[in-house]
Amino acid sequence: MFDIAPDHAVGLYAGLLALPFAVLALKFRHAAASRVPGTVLGASVLMATSGAIHLGLVWTHLEEGVTAVLFVLNGIAYLALSQLFTWRWWRPASAALIAGTLLGYLVYIVLGFDGPDQVAIATKLIELLALALVLVPVRGETSRRKLRWRTLGVAIPVLTVMTVAVVWIDALARPDERHAHAGALLQATNEVATPGQEAAAQKLYNDTSSAIAPYRDWRKAWADGYRPGGSQTMPSTHWMNQRYVDAGYVLDPRHPQGLVYANTKHGPQLLGAMFQMKRIGEFGPDPGGPVTAWHQHENICCTPLGFEFSLMTPTATCPLGAIAITTPAMLHVWIVDNPSGRFAVDFDEKLVRKIDQA
Amino acid sequence: MLLLMQGLFWLIAGISAAPFVLGGEVFMAALSVATMLLALATLLVGIGVLWRRRRARGLAVALEVVCLFGSAVLLLLPIGFNGGPVSLMVNVALPIAVIILLRKSEAEAFS
Numbered sequence A: 001m002f003d004i005a006p007d008h009a010v011g012l013y014a015g016l017l018a019l020p021f022a023v024l025a026l027k028f029r030h031a032a033a034s035r036v037p038g039t040v041l042g043a044s045v046l047m048a049t050s051g052a053i054h055l056g057l058v059w060t061h062l063e064e065g066v067t068a069v070l071f072v073l074n075g076i077a078y079l080a081l082s083q084l085f086t087w088r089w090w091r092p093a094s095a096a097l098i099a100g101t102l103l104g105y106l107v108y109i110v111l112g113f114d115g116p117d118q119v120a121i122a123t124k125l126i127e128l129l130a131l132a133l134v135l136v137p138v139r140g141e142t143s144r145r146k147l148r149w150r151t152l153g154v155a156i157p158v159l160t161v162m163t164v165a166v167v168w169i170d171a172l173a174r175p176d177e178r179h180a181h182a183g184a185l186l187q188a189t190n191e192v193a194t195p196g197q198e199a200a201a202q203k204l205y206n207d208t209s210s211a212i213a214p215y216r217d218w219r220k221a222w223a224d225g226y227r228p229g230g231s232q233t234m235p236s237t238h239w240m241n242q243r244y245v246d247a248g249y250v251l252d253p254r255h256p257q258g259l260v261y262a263n264t265k266h267g268p269q270l271l272g273a274m275f276q277m278k279r280i281g282e283f284g285p286d287p288g289g290p291v292t293a294w295h296q297h298e299n300i301c302c303t304p305l306g307f308e309f310s311l312m313t314p315t316a317t318c319p320l321g322a323i324a325i326t327t328p329a330m331l332h333v334w335i336v337d338n339p340s341g342r343f344a345v346d347f348d349e350k351l352v353r354k355i356d357q358a
Numbered sequence B: 001m002l003l004l005m006q007g008l009f010w011l012i013a014g015i016s017a018a019p020f021v022l023g024g025e026v027f028m029a030a031l032s033v034a035t036m037l038l039a040l041a042t043l044l045v046g047i048g049v050l051w052r053r054r055r056a057r058g059l060a061v062a063l064e065v066v067c068l069f070g071s072a073v074l075l076l077l078p079i080g081f082n083g084g085p086v087s088l089m090v091n092v093a094l095p096i097a098v099i100i101l102l103r104k105s106e107a108e109a110f111s
Helices: A009-028 A038-061 A065-083 A090-110 A118-135 A145-173 A196-212 A220-225 A242-247 A349-357 B002-016 B016-024 B026-050 B055-074 B085-103
Strands: A179-181 A184-186 A227-230 A236-241 A258-265 A266-277 A296-297 A300-301 A309-310 A323-325 A330-334
Touching: A009 A038, A009 A065, A009 A118, A038 A065, A038 A090, A038 A118, A065 A090, A065 B026, A090 A145, A118 A145, A118 B085, A145 B002, A196 A330, A220 A227, A220 A266, A227 A258, A236 A242, A236 A266, A242 B085, A258 A300, A258 A349, A296 A330, A296 B002, A309 B016, B002 B016, B002 B026, B002 B085, B026 B055, B055 B085
Parallel strands: none
Antiparallel strands: A179 A184, A184 A296, A227 A236, A236 A258, A258 A266, A266 A330, A300 A309, A300 A323
């Protein structure tokens, strides 16, 4: 969702290239352009941009016959309507085309024919804005003014929320193979671990579990500089050691940057360790191949009030006061029986409840 | 229209934080409510601009300047802020467009 699909990049270039030409086209048609309001001209430019993006995508979708034909028809229709703004039926035709395109894309996403990426989401935002500009009544217009305001007031919020919701649900429900769960990008590795990698992973596990054994007593962790990050009303809390983070130890079992504790009624119970790289975008050494793949959390909205987070929306927005960040790469080593695996990205929170009840 | 879209984006961000509040993130509750109130305020400012209220125009420009400044800081800091096309459109191009359009004379401004 936050990446640009390689076969969609050309659409982005086509759209950016078309933008100045769309503005120039209006300059050349000064006589016609001067007779229509600015909102119409704005919609014209946006529709021309969207049309160019669709036409640009044809070349990389030639093997998908139906999709390529739809891109051609859609692109031509957008470009034609972007220049026909003095036509009497321009508004209903444009509104129908944009709404149809938006809904058609959502059907494509739901049926799994395409996955959402930055080019697609950007195009949908351009189309939503174009639709709003097509529908908005302008000063001096008297006919169907109320109807247009009502249509605008319903269509834009409904279509915006629907588009964002479908894109987001699809991205969460059908993540690609490198996204372990929402926002966690896995390090690229070989597919199946070799015997050597299995042995290296086992050694890392043994070394780490024996090195952090003293931290089963949280007071020892506290004495060594580990501090809980955020609320302890959550099932588990990461305790970070800023000294080890700053020192930049790399996959050193004696100096894990973080410890993970379950918050139980008996107090913090050690679940495992977390190794963290110092710089964003750098994955650490991966002795166990796919078994010990690092991960980084991308586009998460982090609150300055403790270690709490939500996910950035597909429209790249965070709640007020939360900061969108990408974390440095990290690797967990779970010393309790985690059904997802000893080095899994997540810890099963049901297990935390079980530990709590024990 | 741009303010309407921006208000909707914030509304979605506010709503999207709600599941995390249910998961026990107490501070996120305050941010979620604050974001939805900001969304409402943005929509009201948009209506004010439509009604040619001078104060609403001033508020809208101030809001966008703050947004733009915040986005610039986040983009410049090495924290891995998203710099993709959608982020640039929503967090940079949209505020710039609103500022430019509102700085135009009233007769020229889009509704």
